Amino acid sequence: MAITSANQLELLQTAEAVAREKMIDPSLVIEAMEESLARAAKSRYGAEMDIRVSIDRKTGRATFTRVRTVVEDEELENYQAEMTVEQAKQYMDNPQVGDTYVEEVPPVDMGRIAAQSAKQVILQKVREAERDRQYDEFKDRAGTIINGLVKREEYGNVIVDVGRGEAVLRRNEKIGRESYRPNDRIRCYIKDVRREPRGPQIFLSRTAPEFMAELFKMEVPEIYDGIIEIKAVARDPGSRAKIAVISYDGSIDPVGACVGMRGSRVQAVVNELQGEKIDIIPWNEDMPTFLVNALQPAEVSKVVLDEEAERIEVVVPEEQLSLAIGRRGQNVRLASQLTGLDIDIMTEEEESARRQKEFEERTELFMNTLDLDEFFAQLLVSEGFTNLEEVAYVELDELLVIDGVDEGTAQELQTRAREFLEEQARKALEHARELGAEDSLIEFEGLTPQMVEALAEDGIKTLEDFATCADWELAGGWTTVDGERVKDDGLLEKFDVDLAEAQNLVMTARIILGWVDPDELVAAEEDGTAGEGDDAETEEGAV
Structure with missing residues (x-):
């Protein structure tokens, strides 16, 4: 032709x-x-x-x-x-x-x-x-809801006709045991759009927390307009969910607006999610208060927050324990996802027993180290003293407020505490030298003999060894493994060395060794780039 x-x-x-x-x-x-x-x-x-x-x-x-x-x-x-x-x-x-x-x-x-x-x-x-x-059409639609028609089901995955292409709803992205027949209408969240050799792949989800947030945005005009904001969502797809909301208009109740007249708004979302029960919770900047809200309907007696470890202890009455935990731990698990904190729940009896145990341990510590009788040791613990360092180096006036303690007694207490601590330091230093710790590490300002001993036991025996450590190796941290937060113990964590202090110690060692120019460090701090190396390690090894 x-x-x-x-x-x-x-x-x-x-x-x-x-x-x-x-x-x-x-x-x-x-x-x-x-x-x-x-x-x-x-x-x-x-x-x-x-x-x-x-x-x-x-x-x-x-x-x-x-x-x-x-x-x-x-x-x-x-x-x-x-x-x-x-x-x-x-x-x-x-x-x-x-x-x-x-x-x-x-x-x-x-x-x-x-x-x-x-x-x-x-x-x-x-x-x-x-x-x-x-691809150009759908790449910008990731993060939105789309309606489609079911074409077929392959090995549990649903192929959905979304107009100008096909999308995939994988088996693990379906709610519970959902099943669909050809030509059924389906509403999904566009989770990801990827360009692949066989063409653009559009991945859908009905289990993503964002799906629920987008459904509420469609049902609640105040969310769409920005008057109410969804701060966090946690889901156990098909069973239960918690959603935290906040209103930027004092005249609008965020929970009431999301529930709607006679529950009409939240019911529309529940119906779309196959009857998933939804707890709507008011957001609060104060994390303990927010957690108390998140654990509803359980009543909470006391909350203790450890911000550094991102953990929180919750004390509840005995009769509220099962309600706070929920069936198979569902309630506390969703509250943990919502707040981003690990939650330890205990009853008032368990908390009382733990406090009693701590009281007895501290009493015994003062009895054994300061040669005190039980009553006097208990007086120290009752006044808030938790360790020997506090007794040894506290202002004398703080000991004089204890009933029966005069100036002579207070001075004797401090002398005994200091002598014991000095003896412990001497023994730790001898052991560290036996392990091979060198003077460059022993004489480094900021490390106590006990710290040097702990480092030497882990093979860190010179200032050069110490300077190669990452801050999180010393202070400890948390690593996320398969979605679970795992504790990483730091070499100096038991000495209450935090990340900032660890980073400062390591950087000082590097400056002494000439590895880092102090002037360049000052310039980097002014630019906001100082410590990026250790931060990268912290993110990789510990969160």
Whole structure:
């Protein structure tokens, strides 16, 4: 089949028809045709020739040209597509390296095989253009809700027709044991859109917490308008969920607005989520208060927050324990997800027993180390003293407020405490030296003998060894493994060394060793980039 005037306009008409059908740019179809015709011409004239085809966008006329490039003599490799400067003088005036000579060649007569090959090229190009259009359309819709029709189910995964493409609702993204039949309508959250070799992949979800948030945004105009904000969502898909909301308008109750008249708004979301029970909770910046709200309907007696460890202890009455934990731990698990804190729940009796145990341990500590009778040791604990350092170095006036303690008794208490601590330090230092700790580490300001001993027991025996430590290795932290927070014990954590103090100690050691320039460190702090190296390690190893 030769490209004649009879079918020149037919090319344009075909391109227009394909472009309309696939909803892509007609120029992309024409470019595919040009490439397919050029490939067919190469099979006729020779694969080494540089044959190009240009189709006029108005008339449909296809022009076949042969292009030859002028190269240096020694670079001439392809005699069909290249020529030397001397050879080019036959066709061009004053040719230069890099110039091209273009000459028109007769159109090819396409045989059956060539026509089939051209068709494959066009189909491939059209398919690629269609995939690009599909990806461009859906990539910006990630994070939104979409309605679709179920096409089929494959191995538990649901293939959904979303208009101009197909999406996948994986088995683990379905609520409970949901099942669908072809042509069922389905509403899903677009979780991710990826560009893959086989085309754009659109992944849907009905279990994502964001799905619930988007459903509330559709049902509650105040959320859509920004008057009410959803601060956190935690779900046990198909069973129970908790959602925390806050109102930026004092006249609007965020919980009431989300519930709606006679529960109409929340019920619409519940129905979409297959009867999932939803607790709507008022958000509070004060984390303990927010947690008390999150554990509803259980009543809480006391909350103790450990911000550094991101843990919180909750004390509840005995009769409220099962309600606070929930069936199979569901209530406390959702509250933990909502607050981002690990929650320890105990009864008032358990908390009382723990406090009594701590009281007895501290009493015994003072009895054994300061040679006190039980009553006097209990007096110290009752006044809030928890360790020997507090007794040894506290202001004398703080000991004099204890009943029965005069100035002489207070001084004797401090003398005994200091002598015991000095003896402990001496023994720790001797042990550290026996383990191989060097003077560079022992004399480093900021480390106590007990700290040096702990470091030496872990193989850190020189200042160089210490300077290579990361802050979280010393202070400890938390690592997230398979969604669970795991405690990483720090070498100096038992000495109450926090991350900031650990980072300062390590950086000081590096400056002493000359590894870090103090002036550069000051400049980095002004730029806000100081400590990035250790921060990276902290994020990787401990959260």
